[in-house]
Amino acid sequence: MTLATPASSSADAQGARRRWPARLAIGLVVLLLALVLLIVFFPWDWLRGPINRYVSDKTGRHFAITRHLDVKLGRTATVIADGIEFANPGWAQDPYLVKAEKAEIGIRLWPLLSGKVVLPAVTLQQPEIGLQMEPDGRRTWALGKDSSDSGTTPDIGHLLVDRGQLHFLAADKGADIRVNFGIDQQIDKDVPGALPFSFDAKGSWKKQAFAASGRTGSLLQLSPGAQTAPFPVELKASAGQTRLAAKGSIGNLSTLEGVDAQAQMQGQNLADLYQLIGVVLPDTPPYAVKGHLTKQGAAWDVAGLQGKLGSSDLSGHLRYDAGGAKALLSGEVQSKLLDFNDLAPVIGLAPTPTKGSRTTEAGTVPPVTAAAAQKGKRSGGKVLPTAKLDLEKLNAMNADVSYSAQKIEHIEQLPLDSGKVHVKLTDGLLVLDPLDLGVAGGHIAGHIRVDSKQSPPAVSTRLEARALQINRLFPSIDSSKNSFGNVSLRVDLQARGDSVATLLAHANGETGLLVGSGRFSNLLLEFVGLDGAEVIKFFLRGDKEVRMRCGGAAFDVKNGLMTSKGIVFDTTDTVVNGDGRINLADESMYITLRPQPKDKSFLSLRSPLIIQGTFGDPSAFPDKGALAGRAAAAVALGLINPFLALAATIETGPGEDADCQRLLTRTDAPKPVNR
Known part of the structure; x- marks a missing residue:
């Protein structure tokens, strides 16, 4: 039997102390490896039931991952679900907010602790999407348990969808639109400027027939805070008798931030834009205009504006800023030639009838419709227009626009040569000041004020x-x-x-x-x-x-x-x-x-x-009556001698000069x- 010496015991103790950090490290590595293996091979399908119940309970709507669930963890967890159903609230027309064959959803974990739902990226295959807005503010995509509550709206960064359908319904906006969309797999989505994502929409907007079609990049940017390069877009749309075509790029789809496009628009009447988008413009004959359209913040700019309004040309620039308490339309517009007939609708008269459409550089100017040609017409010898001037909508926005016409044609009753006016609209008070018209070699100057806040307007x-x-x-x-x-x-x-x-x-x-x-x-x-x-x-x-x-x-x-x-x-x-x-x-x-x-x-x-x-x-x-006496005298003299009848018509000139100075x-x- 060999007994350890004090020296050997001390050496063993020192060796054990040196080995325990290594053993601890090995243990941690094994534990982490086990966790990784657990995460990688974890049967996430076991959690489908609890997750379905949890989301359904928290939102008050049916939620289900119907076939398979997988999760990739990280700062942003990625949830991959084969078959997903997320119901709309009971008051909605469509049964599902989202129903898709497959969904891949990125979820940031830390914001969840404060109740925020941040989804950096969402990919949906063959989705059916039902979006509905109510006048009281309820939205189907607001995730509140109480359907009367606006709830929490997910912040979606990028959206990639393929072969799907979307239904948008908003009764107070007169909107009922169905959209079919998909990705053309033959187009390389990674090529700059590629437009693989196409869509086709039909329905109604503002209770008028609506249709739109176009192409964009495949990755749609939705989150206001997402920072990516603008994606290209081509669009053709119509609402009622208004047509729009645009080609360019857009930075963010949800806010339309970073719009930069060449746009063309034509229609029967610029005043129709008030009902469609809330911009107050006067009644006009058919028009076609084009310009460079951009948007930064709440302001839309149209630079290089050119076009035809009836037979009159237009050019200049306009800016529509909705960032204040009331939207403001500002800018300068000019006409080299103004056809006075084109001003008839402004005062309630019927536009001059035209035959067929006219092609211009800005697009196609539609013909005057039969209904428009009858507007403002009167019978019984009356000439003053009785068509109601919609002055109440002057309260909808403010304006500060200058207009000038170098030459005015086609007016015989009042030969206008040129004209310019500064239009100022502030909280329902419309002021045309200064108003300066070149007329018959002279000038008509002054101002017109319209107070639409009074009833009737003053x-x-x-x-x-x-x-x-x-x-x-x-x-x-x-x-x-x-x-x-x-x-x-x-x-x-x-x-x-x-x-x-x-x-x-x-x-x-x-x-x-x-x-x-x-x-x-x-x-x-x-x-x-x-x-x-x-x-x-x-x-x-x-x-x-x-x-x-x-x-x-x-x-x-x-x-x-x-x-x-x-x-x-x-x-x-x-x-x-x-x-x-x-x-x-x-x-x-x-x-x-x-x-x-x-x-x-x-x-x-x-x-x-x-x-x-x-x-x-x-x-x-x-x-x-005044002629009778003198006519009788002429007849009497004519009975005596026909030549003497002329005596009664001789004027001796009693007129006196008027006091011109007075x-x-x-x-x-x-x-x-x-x-």
Whole structure:
């Protein structure tokens, strides 16, 4: 028997102390290896039942992994489920939020501790997706147990889907859309700019027929915080009579952040965009526009805007910023040529009918539909438009837009040359200031204010016209082409209503007209004075011109009734005095003009001229009562000698010059324009 010495015992103890860390390390490695093997070979299918019950209990909806479950653990766990069913809440139309042949879902574990569901990546094969929104805020994808609660919405980073269907329903938006989608396996999804993912959608949006189709990259970016390169997209969509085509890229699908695309749009009426996307624009004829569309934050920009609105061209840039308390539309728009017929829908008149579509650089301008061509038309000789101006929607957003037209065509009643206006809309108050129109060689300037917050809307108009040339003011009258002289006009009216006809029928204020000195066609005056000899001289030797000394007319306007304060026109040949009324409510007029020629002439019958009728059907004729006495005298003299009948028509010229200085002072006195 050998006894250990003290020295050997000490050595063994030291050796044991040196070996225990190694043994511990080996034990930990074995344990970790065992855990890894457990994780790798763990029969996750054992947990399908508990997981199904747990998710169903927490969400209050049926959840089931129907065939096989596998999990890959890490900071982001990956759940692979063959066969998955996740029901919608009971109030939804579609039975399932998601039902798929296979799902691969990445789940970040740490956010789960605070109740957040973060899914960096989701892959679905042959999914059926049912999304529904209710007016009270309920959404099928909000994972609250109580269906009246908005619940927790998963934060999905990237979505890859193949061969599936989606149904989106939102009754308050008039939306019921079904989408079929899939990935073209023949297209290499890793090639930059590739568009393997295609979709086709049909249904309704805002209760109008909706259709869309397009292609994108295969990996859809949904999470606002996900940072990846923008993926390409091509899109064609239609809603009602509005068509949109776009090609470019998009950074995030859920927020539409990073949109950068060339877009084309056409339709029957720009005002339709209010119902579709909430942008307030005026009624217009059919249009086609294109531009470079981008989005950053809450702001959409359209740069390089070009197109056609009816027969008018458009260019410029616009910005729509929905980031404030109220959305703001701003920008500058120009037209090289504005066809005045294209402004008819703005004031409630029918657009000019067109035949067939027109192809332009911006796209196809649709023809005016039969329904649009009838809008605003009136019967019975009435001309003022009665179509309701939808002024209530002016409260939907704000605006700050400048518009200018270098040249204006196709307007005979008021020969506009050019125009520019600054449109400012603030909390329902629409102000056109300054408003500057080039008319007949002169200008009409002033402002228009529309307060849509009042019911009915309140409108005030203050316009002053200066230096309008007579020969350009009446281009359709041949006899005026050799006439000139300047015309000034002032309009100061306030009214309330929702159509042009209603506004004028309730207008209050005053108007004034002044004609300055210049040459004026005598033929027009001879017709007014029924001076037959001068008319005969015109046809035999040509028109005679006389000098216009001055002229003016002023009207008080009370509740749509214009009553003359005075009507005077004075030339070297004739003085015309008059009075009358114009009823804007029923569009009738009755004006009496009393000419007093200053020269002696045969065939002059100094009878008043009556102008009456409606705006659509006016008539002018001599006062038969005033003519009766003189006509009887002519007949009596004619019984004695036919030549003596002419004596009763001799005008001795009792007319006197009008006080032009006083007329100029009273009628043309400028007043400050209140803004």
